[in-house]
């Protein structure tokens with residue numbers, strides 16, 4: 001179990017950017033959770049969902065500088081591992097299908113472009129370790145990066161967690 005190396009403080013970025021799937025509530029990616037007071041915290045903190053209790057972004061786990069707290073740098077990093085019962089990760093032609101991807105989520109519109117150099121530094125470093133990297137903007141399609149024969153390549157993709165149909169099906173099947 002990973003251990004937090006920092007504290008969230010007034011950051012609430014993860015209450016907006018990823019999707020949230022619980023038995024009681026579904027929130028699509030890129031919109032605020034109904035329980036969030038942005039920049040202040042969770043209105044149901046003591047009773048927040050177990051999914052929220054378990055979530056830690058890479059900054060909280062110690063990645064990057066202090067200034068890269070997601071609400072300050074406006075992007076947030078987390079890893080996804082393929083659910084064996086769910087859809088497979090997208091893959092670039094000629095690249096190996098990988099089970100883990102680093103998601104770089106945009107917290108404020110335009111942040112992925114504005115922080116382009118740093119975002120690409122992270123992308124190259126992580127993709128170089130044999131991990132897929134997804135840039136996920138608030139609007140539009142995501143971009144998948146992988147090394148193919150030693151060259152960093154990318155393609156626009158639609159990650160499965162953008163498909164709320166899949167997520168809603170999952171909730172229904174859990175309820176059933």
Ligand code: SF4
Pocket residue numbers: 007008011012013014015055056057058059060069070071076
């Ligand atoms: S994005 Fe990271 S630092 Fe910000 S609230 Fe979530 S876990 Fe904490």
Ligand code: SF4
Pocket residue numbers: 014015016020033034035036037041042043044045048049052
């Ligand atoms: S329930 Fe609370 S911790 Fe969980 S996403 Fe909503 S505001 Fe954030």
